Amino acid sequence: MARLSLSTKRRLLVTINALLAFLRVLFAVCAAGYTYVNLAVKKHRQPSRPLAIRVYKQVEYLYTLVYWSDAICIDQLRMDRQSFHKLCRILINKGQLRPTRNVSIEEMVAMFLNILEHHKKNRSIALYFTRSGRTVSKYFHECLKAMIRCQKDFWKTPEPVLEDSTDSRWKWFKNCLGALDGTHIRVKVSERDKPRYRTRKCEIATNVLGVCSQDLMFIYVLPGWESSAHDARVLRDAVSRRNGLKDPNGCYYLVDAGYTNGNGFLAPFRGQRYHLNDWRDGYRPETAEEFFNMKHSSARNVIERSFGLLKMCWAILRSPSFYDITTQRRIISVCCMLHNFIRREMAIDPIEEAFDNQPVAAIENLEDDDYVNIKEDDVLVSSLLELYHDPKWRADTGFKNGYLQKLQDMIEAKLPNCGILANPHIESRIKTLKGKYVALSEALSQSGFGWNEEAMMLDCKRSNKKDAKGLYGKPFEHYYALGEIYGKDRAMGTNAGNAEDDEEEVREEDASMNQEGVRADDFFEQMNMTTDGGSQKARALDDMAKKFGVITEAIAGMAPKFEGLINVLSTDKDLADMQGKLGGELRKMDFLSPLQVFHVTNKLAKEHDLLRVFFTMTDEEKKDYIINLLQYGLQ
Incomplete structure (x- = not known):
């Protein structure tokens, strides 16, 4: 240049x-x-209010929560004082949570736990802690991310039941790691996603897969799946994830009849008495299968108790919150981590003692029957499609109440004396047809599968026929019609994710953020806070x-x-001035010839450091310097 x-x-x-x-x-x-x-x-x-009064109220309320007594601390923050301060140290050392000039770590964590336990809104917490809503929201998310960063410290490491176990519930299941089941937790989603998250009870919820140990501590949790997804589908996703549920490797988990009996998962006998309510009132098992089911139900009940205790302790899980679905998913994982932390750190939990006195509700066991022929299927699907296009019968759930009776009347008009009733015939058949459509849609979303338009059946490679068992070679004429009706309601699991997935997301966010901007002090916000x-x-x-x-x-x-x-430009200007004055300084020395003046000027003009040294000398030093330069420095 x-x-x-x-x-x-x-x-x-x-x-x-x-x-x-x-x-x-x-x-x-x-x-x-x-x-x-x-x-x-x-x-x-x-x-x-004056700043001094506000600060006094903040300190007073915080002192009451975390320093006054264990009873108040447990009632408001769900853990005793010692456990609370240990949690704060973990979030500082491993969760990268940092205090600011106006907000301490204890106050951040206290606001965070208060919201989770009592499901209070920001404005209520802001009133209690004498803070602004912005401050409460900011440090709630900071604590949530801190918990996610150190999530590996909270999960229980599975331990198999030993051969010499004396536990009356678990000694029958050697090498068992724990129990597994799913539960629904209500969430808030957009109007477009509500059909996929709607349960059979018309609630908007997410399907949460939980795995717990024999001592009611969570080993693995996968929240975020839509509630319309079957539990077995959620389990397949958990096992296939990169950060998913690890292979038991010779051990197994207890599961209910909603899951398939397979490698690593032990289900009860079907068609036999199973639930705990069946063994009350003095009823005793009569067969080996019933005895096995009774012991299986007694041991597997640990996951039901874990979910019940979790929801009882954290009110934010009992009703939908106003956060986005990703934050709600992280909240579920964090509540499970805190559940483990409390059980590990607190010898006596008064809330668990109160929960143990409540009866355990039985789980519904739904079965499906198939007793409709092909012609009746055609009439049923065509009538269902007519009803779908009628705006009088459409709703967020798919159809309005009473649509089954309407279908019965439509089918009776087309097939007189067929004897098909709304319940159980039509309801059961719709469930069966929808299940086949969902299974085919899942298969077609994978590589190696296609759809034969002429035969209206699944087409796949020879190597994939084993995976398509029960679907391959069987025509399904109603695929497109049912896709028009139920396609948008199919659960996809796009928002599902476990704690390790959340940790990766949080660390990626940390890497892309400007830490100085994120950790900006809230001094001006504190000064400008208004009621x-x-x-x-x-x-x-x-x-x-x-x-x-x-x-x-x-x-x-x-x-x-x-x-x-x-x-920089000023420095270049000074250097140019020195170069201009150099010739005049050298010509003042009578002992230099014109040729020597030329050589010295050429040398010093190129060597900027030597030039600066030259102009710092006195006249006598300059002469000696030039003489020395002529003798040794021009070669």
Whole structure:
């Protein structure tokens, strides 16, 4: 790159100096505007309480929660004081949670636990802790991410039942690691996603897979699946995930009849008495299968107790929250981690003692029958499609109440004296047809499977026929019709994720964030906190003040860069001046010939360091320096 001439550098230096002067004037104007608008905002806001009183109330409330007594701490934060402070240390050392000038770690964690246990809104927590809603929301998410970062410290490591176990419930199941089941937790989703998350009881919920040990501690949790997904489908996803449920490797988990009996999973005998309610009132098992089911149900009940205790302790899991679905999924995982932490750290849990006195409800065991012929299938699907296109019968759930009776009337009109009733015939057959459609859709979404339009059946490679057992070679004429009706309601599991997936997401977010921006102090927010939202004019002035502040910060950041450029150009200018004066200084020395003046000038003009040293010397030192340079330094 060619060097700039001295005249060009001088013109550039003059231009930059002028620009810097302009920026300084603009900075002063913006700073004055920022100050003026801030004063105007304060006039339009109601005067807040004195800062000293607010800080006193904050400290007093926090002291009452975490220092006064274990009873208050357990009632408000779900754990005793010792466990609370240990949790704070874990979040500091492993969760990368950091305090700010105005908010301590204890206060952050106390707000976080208070929201989880009592499901309070931000405005309620802000009132209790004398903080703004923004502060509460900010540190709730900070604590949530901190828990996710250290999630590996909270999960239980599975341990098999030993051969010499004396536990009356588990001694029958050697090498068993625990129990597995699913539960529904209500969530809030968008209107578009509600059909996929709607349960049989018309609630919007997510299907949560939980695996727990013999001592009611969670080993693995996978929340986020839509509640319309079958438990077995959620389990397949958990096993196939990169960070999923690990292979038991010779051991197994107890599962209920909703899962398939297979490698690593032990289900009860079907068609036999199973649930605990069946063995009450003095009823005794009569066969070996019933005896096995009784022991199986008694041991597997540990997962039901774990879910019940979890929901009893954390109110945020008993009703839908107003966070996005990803945050709700993380909240479920974090509540399970805290459940394990409390059981590990607290010798006596009063909430668990209260829960143990409640009866355990039995689980529904639904069965399906198939007793409709092909012609009746055609009439049923065509009638169902007619009803789907009728806006009077469509709803978020698919159809409005009473649609089964309407279908019965439509089928009776087309097939007189067929004897098909709304319940159980039509209801059961619709469930069967929908299940086949879902199974085919899942197969077609995988590689190696296709759809034969002529035969209306699944087409697959020879190597995939084993995976398509029960679907391959069987025509299904109603695939497109049912896809039009139920296609948008099919569960996909797009929002499902376990704690390790959440940890990867959080760490990716941490890597992409500017930590200085994230950890900005909330001093101005603390000073400007008000009890009322303020008028529209005050909010407009507040926005203007923020814009002035952004401009001022940008100008303040530009000024040092321009000053550095000026310093560089100024240094080049001084060097050019020295090079111009060098010839005159050398010609003052009478003992130098014109040729020697030329050689010395050429040498010093190239060596900038030598040139600067030359001009720092006295006249006598310059002569000695040049003589020495002529003798030794010009070769």
